[in-house]
Amino acid sequence: MAEPLPPQYNPHEHEDALYRWWEEQGFFRADASSGRDPYVIVIPPPNVTAVLHMGHGLNNTIQDVLIRWRRMQGREALWLPGTDHAGIATQNVVERLIAKEGRTRYDLGREKFVERVWEFVGETGGVILNQLRAIGASADWSRTRFTLDESLSTAVREVFVRLHEKGLVYRGHRIINWCPRCLTALSDEEAEPTETQGKMWHLRYPVADGAGIPGLPRLPDGRAYLTIATTRPETMLGDTGVAVHPGDERYAALVGRELDLPLTGRRIPVVADEYVDPEFGSGAVKLTPAHDPNDFDVAQRTGVAALNVMTPEATITDDAPEAFRGMDRFEARRAVVIAFEELGLLEKVEDHTHAVPHCYRCDTVVEPRLSEQWFVRMQPLAEPALQAWRDGQVRFHPERFGKTYEHWMSNIRDWCISRQLWWGHRIPVWYCQADGCGETIVARQTPAACTKCGGAALEQDPDVLDTWFSSWLWPFSTMGWPEETDDLGAFYPGHSLVTAPEILFFWVARMIMSGLEFRGQVPFTDVYFNGTVRDHLGRKMSKSLGNGIDPLIVKERFGADALRYTVVSGSGAGTDQMLNYENLEEAFGPGRNFANKLWNAGRFALMTLGDDARVSVDEVQADLEPMDRWILSRMTKAIRDVTDAMEKFRIQEAATRGYDFFWGELADWYLELVKPRLRGDMGDASKRAAQATLAQALDGALRILHPVVPFITETVWQKLPKPADEAPALIVAAWPAVRAEWEDDAAERAIEELQSVIGAVRNLRSEYGIAPATRVPLRVPGASEQARAILEASRRALRDLCRVDEIEFGGAEGEVGASAVLRSGTEVFVPLAGVIDLDRERARLREEIGRLDGQMAGTEKKLSNESFVARAPENVVNYEREKLASFRDQRGKLAEKLAALEGAA
RNA sequence: GCGCGAUUAGCUCAGCUGGUUAGAGCACCGGUUUUACACACCGGGGGUCGGGGGUUCGAAUCCCUCAUCGCGCACCA
Numbered sequence: 001m002a003e004p005l006p007p008q009y010n011p012h013e014h015e016d017a018l019y020r021w022w023e024e025q026g027f028f029r030a031d032a033s034s035g036r037d038p039y040v041i042v043i044p045p046p047n048v049t050a051v052l053h054m055g056h057g058l059n060n061t062i063q064d065v066l067i068r069w070r071r072m073q074g075r076e077a078l079w080l081p082g083t084d085h086a087g088i089a090t091q092n093v094v095e096r097l098i099a100k101e102g103r104t105r106y107d108l109g110r111e112k113f114v115e116r117v118w119e120f121v122g123e124t125g126g127v128i129l130n131q132l133r134a135i136g137a138s139a140d141w142s143r144t145r146f147t148l149d150e151s152l153s154t155a156v157r158e159v160f161v162r163l164h165e166k167g168l169v170y171r172g173h174r175i176i177n178w179c180p181r182c183l184t185a186l187s188d189e190e191a192e193p194t195e196t197q198g199k200m201w202h203l204r205y206p207v208a209d210g211a212g213i214p215g216l217p218r219l220p221d222g223r224a225y226l227t228i229a230t231t232r233p234e235t236m237l238g239d240t241g242v243a244v245h246p247g248d249e250r251y252a253a254l255v256g257r258e259l260d261l262p263l264t265g266r267r268i269p270v271v272a273d274e275y276v277d278p279e280f281g282s283g284a285v286k287l288t289p290a291h292d293p294n295d296f297d298v299a300q301r302t303g304v305a306a307l308n309v310m311t312p313e314a315t316i317t318d319d320a321p322e323a324f325r326g327m328d329r330f331e332a333r334r335a336v337v338i339a340f341e342e343l344g345l346l347e348k349v350e351d352h353t354h355a356v357p358h359c360y361r362c363d364t365v366v367e368p369r370l371s372e373q374w375f376v377r378m379q380p381l382a383e384p385a386l387q388a389w390r391d392g393q394v395r396f397h398p399e400r401f402g403k404t405y406e407h408w409m410s411n412i413r414d415w416c417i418s419r420q421l422w423w424g425h426r427i428p429v430w431y432c433q434a435d436g437c438g439e440t441i442v443a444r445q446t447p448a449a450c451t452k453c454g455g456a457a458l459e460q461d462p463d464v465l466d467t468w469f470s471s472w473l474w475p476f477s478t479m480g481w482p483e484e485t486d487d488l489g490a491f492y493p494g495h496s497l498v499t500a501p502e503i504l505f506f507w508v509a510r511m512i513m514s515g516l517e518f519r520g521q522v523p524f525t526d527v528y529f530n531g532t533v534r535d536h537l538g539r540k541m542s543k544s545l546g547n548g549i550d551p552l553i554v555k556e557r558f559g560a561d562a563l564r565y566t567v568v569s570g571s572g573a574g575t576d577q578m579l580n581y582e583n584l585e586e587a588f589g590p591g592r593n594f595a596n597k598l599w600n601a602g603r604f605a606l607m608t609l610g611d612d613a614r615v616s617v618d619e620v621q622a623d624l625e626p627m628d629r630w631i632l633s634r635m636t637k638a639i640r641d642v643t644d645a646m647e648k649f650r651i652q653e654a655a656t657r658g659y660d661f662f663w664g665e666l667a668d669w670y671l672e673l674v675k676p677r678l679r680g681d682m683g684d685a686s687k688r689a690a691q692a693t694l695a696q697a698l699d700g701a702l703r704i705l706h707p708v709v710p711f712i713t714e715t716v717w718q719k720l721p722k723p724a725d726e727a728p729a730l731i732v733a734a735w736p737a738v739r740a741e742w743e744d745d746a747a748e749r750a751i752e753e754l755q756s757v758i759g760a761v762r763n764l765r766s767e768y769g770i771a772p773a774t775r776v777p778l779r780v781p782g783a784s785e786q787a788r789a790i791l792e793a794s795r796r797a798l799r800d801l802c803r804v805d806e807i808e809f810g811g812a813e814g815e816v817g818a819s820a821v822l823r824s825g826t827e828v829f830v831p832l833a834g835v836i837d838l839d840r841e842r843a844r845l846r847e848e849i850g851r852l853d854g855q856m857a858g859t860e861k862k863l864s865n866e867s868f869v870a871r872a873p874e875n876v877v878n879y880e881r882e883k884l885a886s887f888r889d890q891r892g893k894l895a896e897k898l899a900a901l902e903g904a905a
Numbered sequence: 906g907c908g909c910g911a912u913u914a915g916c917u918c919a920g921c922u923g924g925u926u927a928g929a930g931c932a933c934c935g936g937u938u939u940u941a942c943a944c945a946c947c948g949g950g951g952g953u954c955g956g957g958g959g960u961u962c963g964a965a966u967c968c969c970u971c972a973u974c975g976c977g978c979a980c981c982a
Contacts, residue, residue, distance in 0.1 A: 007942065193980085200982090229982060243982090277981060285982045294982075354980065400909060404977055407908080411978085501976080536917085538975080569930090570918075574910085576975085578917060586916085590930055593944040604941035648921090656919075656929080664929095671941080759948095766948040772937055800939080802947090823926090 009599030011559030014715045028138045030078035032490035039075035040494030047086035052131035054533040057551040058567040063498045064137050068707040072735035082145035087467035088361045091423040117423050135560045145478040147470040155477035157428045164442045168377045175293040176416050178369035179359040180314035184420040191366045193355030200352035201233045204345040208258040227282040234332040237320040238309035241287040246272035271302040290370040314367050374418040381513040382412040388522050397528045397649040398574040417466045424464030433457035472510035475523035493521040498528045529574045536580035549581045561709040562591030568655045595712040602716030608678040614721045615692040623689035629747035631670040635700045636742045642704045655708045662701040703736045750790045760820040761802040764830045775805040779829040787826045845898045852891045859884045
């Protein structure tokens with residue numbers, strides 16, 4: 001006999017050691033030369049300085065479930081891990097660090113600062129990768145990549161140069177989103193709109209040179225004026241014009257004339273442009289081309305100049321009137337409004353709710369700002385990427401994200417890729433400083449001399465690239481591109497991507513574009529979007545709210561399998577998951593219980609199977625009993641269902657289906673049914689058949705559950721007796737094949753009937769308070785031939801599972817007892833005479849009925865009182881009626897029971 | 906404003922192309938030392954499937970509409 005195992009599963013005894021063993025054995029490593037059908041997932045690289053949170057836990061568990069499943073199916077499974085340098089995020093963290101020393105990055109200087117960041121990354125980076133190991137992630141760590149690795153940097157430069165050669169990368173003056181705190185440009189995606197209660201100020205701009213404009217309102221001093229509306233009054237300091245619609249007759253006479261721009265002493269022209277909606281507001285729009293993208297476009301068309309009135313820190317520049325210089329933008333906003341009020345030029349102020357863009361990294365209000373930046377022309381890249389989705393080359397799970405994708409791709413705007421940061425990939429562009437040369441060199445390698453004048457006075461562009469400019473190459477840059485490596489040949493294109501919906505545009509869409517552009521193939525065929533983990537109040541888990549759950553604490557208390565089962569079973573594709581951080585037991589207890597149940601089923605199997613080599617079901621085919629054929633049939637269907645669910649990315653369904661088979665059928669029924677046979681009560685042949693079937697069924701359950709709960713399933717599986725030629729570990733064992741010949745509908749119907757009978761008897765016993773130890777006889781008056789055969793064959797089961805002593809078919813006529821009719825029509829009857837004290841039970845029931853009669857009479861009386869019904873509040877009357885109905889119901893049930901006890905007598 | 910999604914037991918959620926009595930886990934009530942497991946076992950109560958209308962022999966499931974919540978996009982100065 002094997003050594004007895006402890007009655008409770010202790011994950012800590014197994015998990016980490018098991019993981020180390022898996023890793024040492026090289027089970028996670030993919031082989032580019034195996035020739036096997038590859039299956040590839042690249043990890044969404046977490047920020048290099050990140051620590052694991054539940055979002056990572058959910059996302060990576062799903063990836064691991066997929067990769068383990070495919071590995072078991074015999075695919076050459078590669079899960080490629082790594083981290084992202086996360087430009088702004090990491091730079092901000094280090095800036096905060098040195099701020100504690102009272103220094104800024106400018107104090108250190110660029111070189112020292114970047115060194116400092118590398119130092120920080122060296123100390124804290126990669127922590128998250130070890131945390132992923134702790135939750136069982138079976139990634140190929142030998143291929144771990146970092147977006148700032150030399151080879152990935154090569155890929156970045158290659159892509160920049162190629163796109164530049166194609167004219168898809170360009171430098172231009174445009175309105176970009178500027179974060180005045182991070183002091184950098186942001187892409188449109190990095191500016192997150194937040195609903196904000198703001199105001200709409202209506203300001204009056206007097207017409208220059210006085211009268212002569214019919215139909216316009218006039219100020220008290222007689223000057224005609226135009227009203228414009230704005231949510232950012234401070235920008236008026238940079239107004240360089242006012243636009244009206246060309247067809248707007250009210251203002252036709254004004255076009256080409258000038259307005260006095262208040263506070264500034266400047267005169268600004270009135271221009272006509274189709275952009276203006278004459279129906280909206282006053283039909284006149286102030287133009288601030290340096291601080292608004294739409295105004296910039298109008299200004300370009302109409303030849304209006306741009307005037308920048310804000311510094312990078314968003315304070316007012318010296319180009320504005322002296323009174324406002326140096327003010328913060330919000331301070332200037334108040335000051336401008338007050339000044340207009342004092343001049344009598346403030347028409348009105350309205351409340352206005354609108355979405356104000358905030359920096360996605362520091363939440364500062366983003367300032368649209370005219371600036372020279374590098375851009376990627378996106379439309380030529382987006383078109384094939386959109387088509388690829390339309391053609392079904394890439395599918396989204398759930399499908400609805402396709403619509404979002406389509407909408408974004410069809411309305412795509414150019415991507416601002418330069419960042420005024422120090423941490424990241426330096427833009428591979430050099431400017432010749434030689435007098436009168438002015439050459440711009442875009443190159444893969446740092447050039448030694450100017451390609452035009454031959455001078456050596458070259459200066460590299462100070463900016464770095466958007467962090468996503470390296471991420472979007474991840475599926476092939478991690479495999480050595482632009483070199484044609486073996487990995488690239490074997491593992492590109494990949495297969496599944498698991499990620500959060502938030503980064504559909506940031507990352508997913510751009511990867512599809514870059515994959516098509518640089519490799520001619522989409523980087524993956526399926527994108528699974530996991531939902532967001534929220535707390536029980538529906539709030540996103542976050543550090544600042546303190547409502548997060550630390551996955552490692554969950555592992556500590558419940559085990560990694562409990563964590564994994566909880567997140568996999570708790571949310572479907574694109575569906576958020578609620579987890580209560582205040583009650584971890586409620587959230588993760590069921591997962592731990594499940595692991596414990598597997599442990600105990602394993603213990604049981606070990607006790608009864610012994611150390612002997614496993615007997616296959618095929619060897620005992622002739623001795624199989626209906627219950628054996630039943631569980632094999634159920635297992636076969638479970639395998640089919642789980643496989644099918646996995647193929648459709650219905651991972652939650654796969655997990656719960658496996659759970660239900662294991663617990664609800666194998667553990668609850670089969671194990672109980674075979675106990676006597678395993679004890680040898682029914683002879684050796686029966687025992688051998690039961691052992692073979694149990695081993696087979698448990699083996700199947702462990703396999704289909706292994707991707708979800710790998711630690712406990714591996715632990716149990718290792719201990720089970722196995723055929724000699726079996727794999728050394730469950731992780732690399734075969735995914736179970738469906739054996740269609742094991743499907744057996746007749747056996748299923750037979751066992752279902754037996755289950756119904758046992759359920760009915762248990763119910764009757766409970767209803768009539770028959771003590772558990774009391775054995776009862778069972779009569780089945782009108783059993784069909786079939787039902788009779790099943791029950792006769794199941795005497796032992798009826799005895800063990802519901803303490804039925806003897807079964808008689810036919811003849812319950814006139815007997816005192818309780819009966820139930822099954823769905824199949826079979827009637828079962830439990831005689832009660834001699835089993836319980838009938839007199840006492842009858843007396844108890846009569847007493848209970850009497851008590852209810854009294855209560856009913858009281859209530860009826862109340863309800864027949866007309867003044868009560870007329871005067872009492874409706875809900876009180878309804879309550880009484882409901883009470884009465886409930887009494888009647890109870891009385892009816894008790895009367896039925898009493899009638900049964902009194903029998904035919 | 907446009908689009909998408911959600912709304913099912915006290916709580917967290919399943920319920921695929923409409924089909925016999927709407928399920929699970931937790932919680933609740935009653936019972937159980939049946940030697941794998943009390944992190945278990947057995948029995949039970951609890952749902953007008955958000956409201957209203959429609960299609961159909963039949964609707965939680967399809968259509969319309971309203972409400973509430975969430976998400977995406979556009980934000981019209």
